[in-house]
Amino acid sequence: MTIRARVTRSPWQVLAVAAVVALLSALIGPAAAQAAPGGSRPVYSYDHAIRESVWVDTRLDGDTDGRTDRVAVDIVRPLEPAQQGRKVPVIMDASPYYSCCGRGNESQKKTYDAQGRPVGFPLYYDNYFVPRGYATVLVDLAGTNRSDGCVDVGGRSDIQSAKAVVDWLNGRGRAYDARSGGKAVTAGWTDGATGMIGKSWDATIANGVAATGVKGLKTIVPISGISSWYDYYFAKGAPLYDSGPDALADVVESSDARARCAAVQQKLADGAPRTGDWTGLWTERDYVPDAGRVRASVFMVHGMQDLNVRTQHAGQWWDALARHGVERKVWLSQTGHVDPFDHRRAEWVATLHQWFDHYLMGYDNGIDRAPAADIERAPGTWSTDPRWPAPGTAATTLRPAKGSAPGVGALGTERAPQGATETFTDDPKLGENDWAARIDASTPGKAGFRTGKLTAPLRLSGSGKVTVTATPSTSTAHLSAVLVDLGPDTIRNYGAEGEGITTLDRSTCWGAGTTGDTGCFKETAADTAKVTQTVFSRGWADLGNYADAHEGRPLTPGKPYTITLDLGASDHIVPVGHRLALIIAGTDAELIDPPSSKPRLTLDLSRTSAELPLTGGARALGRATDRAAADAGDPGAPLDGIAPPRPPSRLP
The missing domain is CATH 3.40.50.1820 (Alpha/Beta hydrolase fold, catalytic domain)
Incomplete structure (x- = not known):
């Protein structure tokens, strides 16, 4: 249309x-x-x-x-x-x-x-x-x-x-x-x-x-x-x-x-x-x-x-x-x-x-x-x-792997060996943009994992989740997980006051008006920013909710716990030459309140994964990461809950 x-x-x-319309109406x-x-x-x-x-x-x-x-x-x-x-x-x-x-x-x-x-x-x-x-x-x-x-x-x-x-x-x-x-x-x-x-x-x-x-x-x-x-x-x-x-x-x-x-x-x-x-x-x-x-x-x-x-x-x-x-x-x-x-x-x-x-x-x-x-x-x-998430989108599992430097690892399809870990310390002063800006650097406040440069575009369409197994050093701990597109881009400046728009001085009118209600509104324009990376989905959890999403429990320091973080729905294309990254950290500054302590968290990489809504599933991931399609395994399970709309006759 x-x-x-x-x-x-x-x-x-x-x-x-x-006025003319009113006359014609009569x-x-x-x-x-x-x-x-x-x-x-x-x-x-x-x-x-x-x-x-x-x-x-x-x-x-x-x-x-x-x-x-x-x-x-x-x-x-x-x-x-x-x-x-x-x-x-x-x-x-x-x-x-x-x-x-x-x-x-x-x-x-x-x-x-x-x-x-x-x-x-x-x-x-x-x-x-x-x-x-x-x-x-x-x-x-x-x-x-x-x-x-x-x-x-x-x-x-x-x-x-x-x-x-x-x-x-x-x-x-x-x-x-x-x-x-x-x-x-x-x-x-x-x-x-x-x-x-x-x-x-x-x-x-x-x-x-x-x-x-x-x-x-x-x-x-x-x-x-x-x-x-x-x-x-x-x-x-x-x-x-x-x-x-x-x-x-x-x-x-x-x-x-x-x-x-x-x-x-x-x-x-x-x-x-x-x-x-x-x-x-x-x-x-x-x-x-x-x-x-x-x-x-x-x-x-x-x-x-x-x-x-x-x-x-x-x-x-x-x-x-x-x-x-x-x-x-x-x-x-x-x-x-x-x-x-x-x-x-x-x-x-x-x-x-x-x-x-x-x-x-x-x-x-x-x-x-x-x-x-x-x-x-x-x-x-x-x-x-024609529908959303995009046709052909399937839940596809990616896994983190330990890198050569602390807190800097790879993101791929192979499960990390038992005993592979990464460690970070919650720093409530840092947030998603701080972590993403230093994805390739060893920093104490996050664990980052990224693919190599993509050889084909990779589209994520819908809602994903990240499952983390972490051992805290204290009895309370918060977790954040974010997906990042690593590469230069021009985006809407969503972090500014206008959240991606600028309000202009001139107005246009949308319908008829009176002195008390003119129907005229200020125009807007896109407020853009040039960036080197874009966070496009994120999720959070209290590790104490590991057994029940709606009821927290005190943690035992030194004991591992597994919890799944629900990522926000999105629809993003990581282009050729960019890299897809997953960051796991603690408190996300200005988005969640910090816990009562600043725990040190150790991730068990063999029991940590991201289930992401990839259009084309695992085969698309294989193409984008320059793997043979055969190495990509199963194309992925279709996303749950996606059905064509019911016919209009269903409406009252």
Whole structure:
């Protein structure tokens, strides 16, 4: 499918075009938006759209004030279909950020007039899609902005805040025109077909609501979303941040919630001990086991260098959806925690338009038959695959071998002899880039293993894992494993403030606008950096979780332990002339908290290996490392969980 770039316009041109479109709408009739061949068109007036607020009853009493909590829902929908008695579908973003922090690259917040009526809707969904016959619905999660209840960070209240709105849109819930008391309000203007979209926490809510199996939710578009909250804070016991969900709740909750939700905050703190042990709090906030309940199609977007919501979330959610045959599509960029609107704007809006037109309006526009995966190969350069991980990808085992210098070894297919070891000492001041920059040097803080220069490109597509057998010198120890492409390249500067993008001074407009909501946004450009090596996948663990991924145990110094580290999903091609490297070390500075000691760890190389998702399997590895195909052995086992999408008829 060819996606043509959208022609950018100045703000006055957008408003002029919107006026002409509104006039044409009145002349040719409101049915035109959904009768247009191939897709919806902007024939409805944005200026005259209906803007309203309702409060939906969640049927929960999270703040224990004796009445069920209501969540605020701000709506903008086209006037003309309502006048004609025609129903419209919904694009919905449920978020905790509408008043505290804002949405998008410019941190836009909701705005209201003196009477409390909504005026400014963050992001472009309303500007672009309302003239095309969609309603945009923005939900304040419980405990935030104008909603009742308490923030519970991905738990029952968070998910029910949004699910209750989907129920109401489908005639199964209650809503009122005021936060307290008020008249009952129905959603007779919608056909109930709902698509949820959002980035980060918003995307997480979309995942969680889809995992309830709620009827009427036709599709979700999670951008950099969490699939299990435990994995946001821990990696097999290793603490990834120096705070917990209670601190996050404190950032977003309203002043009203802060005054009445101390008990909920305490439950969040008590249920998330910094030991990294699994509790019931994490079970409630793990959506992956419920992937089989998902009725909606899923268009997942993630930055492969996202060190906030790391790609472990994307990989495990994608694989779980695949195992259950959920219709799905994925975009993977080289950015960090960045919305595709800010790194591939024209193509993103065009693709999203097709996606919503197909799954919410029923257009047969081919988006469901298009390649399932778009992968950014270099800044601004993309490739496609019919499915993801790439066809022919197989789990393939690579093994480390001892080198001639301490901590500098080879990476290949042969198992190291018994007794071969490498030793390093945890240095919490060092991180993945420090280790990678000195991969060929003997340094005390890491053990590095690399192939020779590749004679053919080697593609890694999907999620891998590294199994380590290590003997610690102390009773606590953390481990990190990273994959590195050793060779010069120009990449997105994901470690900078913009995480791979630069925000420019000029703006372009994406849809119609008003004085209070222009639909104009600052342009961006790729922020690039020249590098000599690129870390493209990483994983962490507390060695004390060797027997149970969710419960740590004290270690006995001098005793060997075996543990598997889950690497983040990625799709990376190591080119000819570069080398593939595996680094095993302790604390990864700024990514995991250090243990209480600085252990010395001895790796048993004969019992350490990496199982990597190589496209072409072991034979591709043999070609790339200049071995005969016969020496490469079995081509590798196909990756689990990869199945073609189920047919559209499976959707409700």
